[in-house]
Amino acid sequence: MSIQDPKKELLEHLPAMRAFARSLTMNHAAADDLVQDTIVKAWSNLDKYQPGTNLKAWLFTILRNTFYSSIRKRKWEVEDVDDAQAALLSEKPAHDGVLALQEFREAFRQLPEDQREVLVLVGASGFSYEEAAEMCGCAVGTVKSRASRARKRLSELLELEDGESHGADDPKSLAVIANLAP
Amino acid sequence: MSSDPPKVTDVQDEPLKEQIEENLRALYDETLDEALPERFLDLLQQLEEKAEK
Numbered sequence: 001m002s003i004q005d006p007k008k009e010l011l012e013h014l015p016a017m018r019a020f021a022r023s024l025t026m027n028h029a030a031a032d033d034l035v036q037d038t039i040v041k042a043w044s045n046l047d048k049y050q051p052g053t054n055l056k057a058w059l060f061t062i063l064r065n066t067f068y069s070s071i072r073k074r075k076w077e078v079e080d081v082d083d084a085q086a087a088l089l090s091e092k093p094a095h096d097g098v099l100a101l102q103e104f105r106e107a108f109r110q111l112p113e114d115q116r117e118v119l120v121l122v123g124a125s126g127f128s129y130e131e132a133a134e135m136c137g138c139a140v141g142t143v144k145s146r147a148s149r150a151r152k153r154l155s156e157l158l159e160l161e162d163g164e165s166h167g168a169d170d171p172k173s174l175a176v177i178a179n180l181a182p
Numbered sequence: 183m184s185s186d187p188p189k190v191t192d193v194q195d196e197p198l199k200e201q202i203e204e205n206l207r208a209l210y211d212e213t214l215d216e217a218l219p220e221r222f223l224d225l226l227q228q229l230e231e232k233a234e235k
Contacts (some may be wrong), residue, residue: 007226014222019213036225043229104205123203125212151202155195 006046013056016125020060023120024067026109033161034070038063057127061135064117071113107157116149118143 017038021031041062044050049058108116113153116134122143129147133140 007230009225010226011218014218015214015216019218023209032219032221036221039222039228042211043233049227054186074202101205102184108209119202119206122211123206123216132233151199154202155198 005026006043007033009055010042010059013038013059016056017059017063019061020125021067023108023116023124024064024113026116034063034067037066037070041066054131056125057131060121060125060127064135067113103158104154107154110157111150111153115146118146119150122147126130 003144014035017035018031020030021038025031038059042059045062050056108119109110111119117136118132121127121135122129128137129140129143133143136143
């Protein structure tokens with residue numbers, strides 16, 4: 001089986017490629033440029049794609065390689081003020097068990113890109129640690145420890161303490177509130 | 183291979199881990215739900231036309 005209709009199959013994966021690109025660049029405009037470069041590269045290398053293997057993983061690999069070679073060339077500034085502003089405007093109210101998304105986004109932004117990368121690959125886009133390792137060209141153990149470090153750093157940034165419950169309705173907070181009451 | 187304990191101590195708190203995953207997915211899904219910009223459709227169209235020549 002080969003790619004019957006590359007345009008159609010690429011289209012199918014474009015939204016995920018944009019989401020992955022944004023988590024690497026943390027910049028909407030740069031992410032779309034990255035996706036554009038990835039499409040052109042993928043198209044001209046379609047003959048190298050092994051039919052029957054995971055097309056999404058193949059595309060993500062091209063995307064991340066393109067990203068890392070472009071940050072080496074310092075093509076983009078990773079920080080983007082406009083995005084932070086836009087994010088503030090689109091902030092959604094927090095609901096039970098979910099941190100305010102904006103707060104999370106800001107903490108996520110502070111992680112090094114290799115940590116953001118593994119978190120998104122295994123945490124949001126549904127790849128296994130093994131697949132992520134193959135895409136990143138590193139050992140499974142490396143991916144796992146990067147993900148661990150990333151989660152740890154995130155919980156520090158968000159001031160969530162490991163092993164404790166959070167929010168005003170946990171016993172500790174209630175006790176504090178009770179003590180403060182006249 | 184996957185049964186090896188990770189070298190870095192991971193966040194032990196399962197609800198906290200879940201909260202992180204949930205937020206990661208929320209960020210990711212925000213983009214998935216967006217309409218694709220025209221530029222990508224145009225680009226694919228161009229590539230396809232070039233290939234047909």
